[in-house]
Amino acid sequence: MRSGVVARVLIDNPLPQLDHLFDYGVPEALAGAIRVGQRVKVPFRSGGRIIDAYVIELVDAAEADDSFSGTLSDIDSLVSTAAVLTPEVYELARRIADRGAGSAIDVVRLAVPPRAVRAEKKWLAAQADAEAAESAPSRDPVASPAVPSAEPALPGLSGYTDAVVAGALDPDGRVAMTAVPRLVQTASGAWVGHWALTMAELAARTLAGGRSALLAVPDFRDQEQLLAALHALLPAEQISRFDARQTTTERYSAFLACLGPEPRVVVGNRSVVYAPASALGLIALWDDGDPLYAESLAPYANARDVALIRQGLSGSALVLLGHARSIEAQRLVEIGWLHELAPERFSRPNIIATAQQGQPDEHAQAARIPSLAWREAKDGLGRGPVLVQVASPGYAPVVACASCREAARCAHCQGPLGQNAPGAAPSCRWCGAIAANWTCGTCGGHALRTVRIGAGRTAEELGRAFPGALVVVADGENPILSVSAKPALVIATRGAEPVAAGGYAAVLLLDGERMLGRESLRVAEDALRWWSNAAVLAAPGAPVILAGVGGALASALGTWQQAQWAAREFADRRALRFPPAVRTASVTAAPAVLDGALAELRELDGVDILGPVPAPPAGPGAAASDGLMRAIVRFDYAAGAEVARRLRAAIVAVASSRRRPPKGGAFRPAPTLRVRFDDPEIF
């Protein structure tokens, strides 16, 4: 029995068997300084080894005795006085880890950026100054002028009826919100999607109520639009941003700013849903169906799911805003978790699907660029910029043998060959090797033909057809955020479309069939999202030509009824027991290990197992994973917690009984049981 305080800490170590709290004594010297959320150093396993940890709880020593009966070690030292892991964020990390059979520390690493010591010292000094100012005798300690005394009148939202907004959104509200499909100009003159104005107004409304807002966007393009809209409404010091291009210091400074007591607006990519913010009042995601919201690091949580869990923890409002409703959001609407919120009234884009025009000219329908599209591009160029959306970046990303039509393959690694520029020798997409003097492995031919046309080749083709027109290519490698109102042909890969001042004079959506040819459950919803987002960039009334695609998907776009389409798609998925009607976990391991793990799941209600089959290779160019098998576990949402708990137990068992590699063996064996929940590309 000891006296004093015991600290429960989370060890900064990814081993699954260490993913629980460890107790340490607090030495006298630290007793006054230690706080929940601080980073500390603790001795771990005899011999003076010291590792990092976070203080999660401080409890009276007398109460702590029941959990651990051995002799407690003392905390070694305090890394800094900044309490960087707030209780709310730790609780969120714990739940996300449990839901995905992962470690809390892996989530904490996403939530708390790497430390930058100078930035931290500066922030701590500023905090100390602010505190000193607060307690200075010149100020009346009772009055707090920053907090409004009366219930504030919350500002409305442009484009939405006040009564509907108030009913759906006020504290604890959860909504699937349809964005207004047009562009607006901010006070500073920048053109942004109306969605960005809506997000900014939601944030301003939240701040007016004295609470913080987290605003998530898929990529930096959207972030620029949102920041432009925010800066027109709010002072810069109330806005924090997180993005992938920041330096360690910038990111850590932005993070520390969120820890302060003042409510603020935090804008960022998928990891912003973990940002600490005092008195969280709103979490909003723009275009929640975008695959960039899926985290690529274990436990692979999607930002939408994190937002849902955090909403429950913090009692904030939750908004999923988009033009095309994600199937996941549709499910949440149908189970009553989200309310629908649509704009008051709006004019939808003027969409013309060429496959639905009943053109007698069959040749025109088969062409990649139908005659109507040529005409509208020509007319549009007389008025302003014309957007051409294509599926693939590069010049000719896939080439084939001209004589036997077999796809051209790399002589070294069998990867697919493509052409980067007109007349260039083809090169391998996987290993980069240049295939000079290429010979077809099937027929011995030497000539190549283009199979897939990229943005570069499209630009060349259109540039020839419209001599003198300015041609701009926007893709992942040439990011262009905006173009002027001057006539130009803007060729963009899906998702990379620049915003045109005042909107495009015409929008051509090419390659729809190619987009739909990809083998994935998600192709249709992705295409509808890409088309919808591009269509909104058109000027009011300007034609949006959808080339070569008809059917339900084209009419969903044409009638701007994406939610109805999502409802039908969700009904189909439910009938087939496909996600998101159910959840999935892919489990990969050596056969014996896999069988053991699956045996624990078979008896559960609402669970079925597909496979096992030989595990697919880990990535392009990777050798076939030797001997590993993969199974897909499908389960009802209600069974999720138990499935995750049992898979987690299997992971811990495998990790702690792992055999060492034979002596002298330099190679390290891959993790022997890999689990991934809700992989978006699994079907």
Add this chain to the structure above:
DNA sequence: AGCACGCCGACT
């Protein structure tokens, strides 16, 4: 991970 503990075969 990384280290101690411990249970078996071969050695001074």
Add this chain to the structure above:
DNA sequence: GTCGGCGTGCTC
């Protein structure tokens, strides 16, 4: 007797 091989288990 006891040295050290590595399989097993634990880390507050």
